[in-house]
Amino acid sequence: MRISELADLTGVSVATIKYYVREGLLSPGRKLSERLADYDDRHVRRLRLLRVLRDVGAVPVGALKALVDATQDRSATVHDMFGKACDALRVETAVPASRDDHTRALADQIVDQAGWTKVRPDAPERDHLADIIKVILDSGLSTDPEGAAAYLPLVDAIAAYELDQIDAGQDRETMMEQMVLGQVVLGEFLLCLRRLAHEHHSALRFAERR
Amino acid sequence: MRISELADLTGVSVATIKYYVREGLLSPGRKLSERLADYDDRHVRRLRLLRVLRDVGAVPVGALKALVDATQDRSATVHDMFGKACDALRVETAVPASRDDHTRALADQIVDQAGWTKVRPDAPERDHLADIIKVILDSGLSTDPEGAAAYLPLVDAIAAYELDQIDAGQDRETMMEQMVLGQVVLGEFLLCLRRLAHEHHSALRFAERR
DNA sequence: CCTGACTGGATAGCGACAGTATCTAATCTA
DNA sequence: TAGATTAGATACTGTCGCTATCCAGTCAGG
Secondary structure (H helix, E strand, C coil): CCHHHHHHHHHHHHHHHHHHHHHHHCCCCEECCEEEEEECCCHHHHHHHHHHHHHHCCCCCCHHHHHHHHHHHCCCCHHHHHHHHHHHHHCCCCCCCCHHHHHHHHHHHHHHCCCCCCCCCCCCHHHHHHHHHHHHHCCCCCCCCCHEEEEHHHHHHHHHHHHHHHCCCCCHHHHHHHHHHHHHHHHHHHHHHHHHHHHHHHHHHCCCCC | CCCCHHHHHHHHHHHHHHHHHHCCCCCCCEEEEEEEEEEHHHHHHHHHHHHHHHHHHHHHHHHHHHHHHHHHHCCCCCHHHHHHHHHHHHHCCCCCCCHHHHHHHHHHHHHHCCCCCCCCCCCCCHHHHHHHHHHHHCCCCCCCCHHHHHHHHHHHHHHHHHCCCCCCCCCCCHHHHHHHHHHHHHHHHHHHHHHHHHHHHHHHHHHCCC
């Protein structure tokens, strides 16, 4: 199919498609001649995926590039690929405070306590967790620092459920797609449900309070 | 205190403080004279809060303004105020697709099933949930549309725990602060834990797979 | 009293980001 | 053969969240 059809089919403008090709998010079409290339349904799929990630998850274009690159490396295991996806999808929280050994230790302790033995000891996510813990402690949010424990089984159940949804029988590109969509869209789903639950529980507690 | 002290204390530049005052995120200092105003520790608190919301949650300045405005309305109940906070903190997912009655019905059904009876029938979050459900269905993410049911008790437990952390004995501004911090920072915490859990469970399932 | 640093307020500018638009020369299609 | 379309390059736009500059008035130290 030609580029204009691809644009019509996906609702993405021709200019944007060209931009994505330039940025390496989308492979160029198969060249038929100097001024004509052919796009197939793999392009349609990819483009739809990219749009969902941007529209729903506001994933920056640079992160999308990292995701594409991770899929490309065919020597890595699926798990390595997923690890790179997690790294790319983590929003860089700008916490300029210097690294803090204490909170980092707390973070490791939480991972330990959750029983997530397979998390790389050098996973960047651990530092990120430490940063967030630092913010929580600094802002006096948690009177009970062990309260995190309450989250762990719940989060574990959610993550296990989501991973079970991924069909191991598919090719790696499809699996990556499911992983990334799960991470972003179901993450949004989760936060949305949580806001609704907040509204309900806040009503139970504070409806009368002025 | 003078503006330069406020800046030093919070690590926010004088120019940025002026910008926040312009945008209505921060009240102007108490005027001592034509060219001098006094800032107190309420300004320090507010400023620290604003920075956390921006640095950790990437909350847009416009949403921060909505939050401040919601706190200002002293006639509303605490619950109304929290409702406005939820509205402001929802990232506008650009799903240009037309509203869909079917997914909206599904959304209402989920809220129902969760037992969140106190959620306003016209809560904007319901539409947002409908949009996300539409994306989930369109992208063929969920083979099992009832799978959402698995999330509900977990999310409910998390939200209930978080609301219980809010100290009803405080003034409304402090309660709002706790609510908003909980929403944003603990939301980030939750997603961070989830990514770690994803890494663990992905290792269990796909470590060998190439 | 003088001088230089600082202030509130207004306005203009900047850099990153995510596209858009324009142009060119070639090529396809009616 | 004429009008539309294309790949590719380059330049432009609009939004966001600050920054920088300017102004004139004021304060604090010597």
